[in-house]
Amino acid sequence: MIKEPMKAFAKLFARPSTKDRLESAKLLDGYYYMQYTKLYVYHIKSKLSRFKPNAQKLIFPEEEICQEIDGYVKAAVDYMSPAMAHKETSTYHGKILTLDNAKKLLSLKVDLNAPNLPESIIPYDLARDLIINGPQEICVMTCACREISETGCYPREVCLIVGEPFVSFWMEHNKLDHPRRITQAEALEIVQAAHERGSVQMAWFKDAMANRFYALCNCCSCCCTGMIAHKYTPSPAFAGTGYVAQRIEEKCLGCGKCVELCPFEAITLVDDKSVVDYDKCMGCQVCQTTCPNGAAITVLDPAKGDPLDIDYIVENLQKDTGGER
Numbered sequence: 274m275i276k277e278p279m280k281a282f283a284k285l286f287a288r289p290s291t292k293d294r295l296e297s298a299k300l301l302d303g304y305y306y307m308q309y310t311k312l313y314v315y316h317i318k319s320k321l322s323r324f325k326p327n328a329q330k331l332i333f334p335e336e337e338i339c340q341e342i343d344g345y346v347k348a349a350v351d352y353m354s355p356a357m358a359h360k361e362t363s364t365y366h367g368k369i370l371t372l373d374n375a376k377k378l379l380s381l382k383v384d385l386n387a388p389n390l391p392e393s394i395i396p397y398d399l400a401r402d403l404i405i406n407g408p409q410e411i412c413v414m415t416c417a418c419r420e421i422s423e424t425g426c427y428p429r430e431v432c433l434i435v436g437e438p439f440v441s442f443w444m445e446h447n448k449l450d451h452p453r454r455i456t457q458a459e460a461l462e463i464v465q466a467a468h469e470r471g472s473v474q475m476a477w478f479k480d481a482m483a484n485r486f487y488a489l490c491n492c493c494s495c496c497c498t499g500m501i502a503h504k505y506t507p508s509p510a511f512a513g514t515g516y517v518a519q520r521i522e523e524k525c526l527g528c529g530k531c532v533e534l535c536p537f538e539a540i541t542l543v544d545d546k547s548v549v550d551y552d553k554c555m556g557c558q559v560c561q562t563t564c565p566n567g568a569a570i571t572v573l574d575p576a577k578g579d580p581l582d583i584d585y586i587v588e589n590l591q592k593d594t595g596g597e598r
Contacts, residue, residue: 467491516556
């Protein structure tokens with residue numbers, strides 16, 4: 274018997290014709306991605322290992338997985354991977370959020386319907402819908418990227434699934450990543466603590482999730498599969514916040530804290546002063562949050578794109594389309 278969360282997820286996709294099986298492929302990709310997230314990420318990260326110098330040793334998921342399922346998941350990854358190399362074809366990508374905008378996203382009280390966000394916010398041709406049904410429905414699960422890395426970071430409960438039908442599907446079907454339901458207040462605490470540790474808040478979009486936003490992760494540069502792909506391969510895995518970091522000259526004491534914590538290696542010390550590499554900076558605000566002297570700020574920069582700001586989206590971009598996709 275097909276369970277209700279699977280039925281709800283399947284309804285997000287158009288009924289495929291005999292000539293066009295793309296919707297069926299996306300549905301299966303999404304199914305395996307959600308049910309076997311850790312295994313799915315293991316196979317993506319295995320592909321990336323050859324690009325990364327001193328790559329972490331990977332641990333195959335300890336849970337019992339039959340050879341047939343492993344083959345299906347690997348095939349889903351093989352199907353998805355080639356499209357990630359270009360913004361025009363990327364089916365799986367993220368948008369970095371400032372801490373404030375991440376909190377706004379997790380504090381919604383009503384459904385949000387903002388299909389096809391402009392490319393100034395999400396600079397990809399595919400998977401740009403910010404549609405959140407049941408925003409109070411949130412689950413947290415262990416980070417697959419950290420779990421499969423032999424030296425993966427802690428804590429590991431840092432990946433947040435937001436809205437339906439995704440939360441119910443993960444809770445019902447996923448046994449590898451230990452999902453559990455949490456409140457919006459608990460989600461806000463997780464995000465705040467992660468940001469203070471130097472993690473980056475990332476909203477993820479995927480065509481196999483009906484082209485929609487579905488997860489807010491707290492990513493570290495050493496473990497995050499998307500950040501590794503962005504740094505070491507041609508894949509444009511995510512877009513910046515729309516901000517860029519700057520130094521407050523008179524406050525910078527050259528302590529090097531920002532250099533140590535910058536997830537994108539965008540800051541160096543020159544003559545005992547911090548210097549920001551404009552091209553590398555993604556405006557994540559980790560330097561601004563953690564600088565002990567208050568010497569780092571971030572400012573809006575039109576050349577870096579627009580922030581994913583829920584207040585702006587609700588006021589200007591939300592639409593009544595007459596129901597779910």
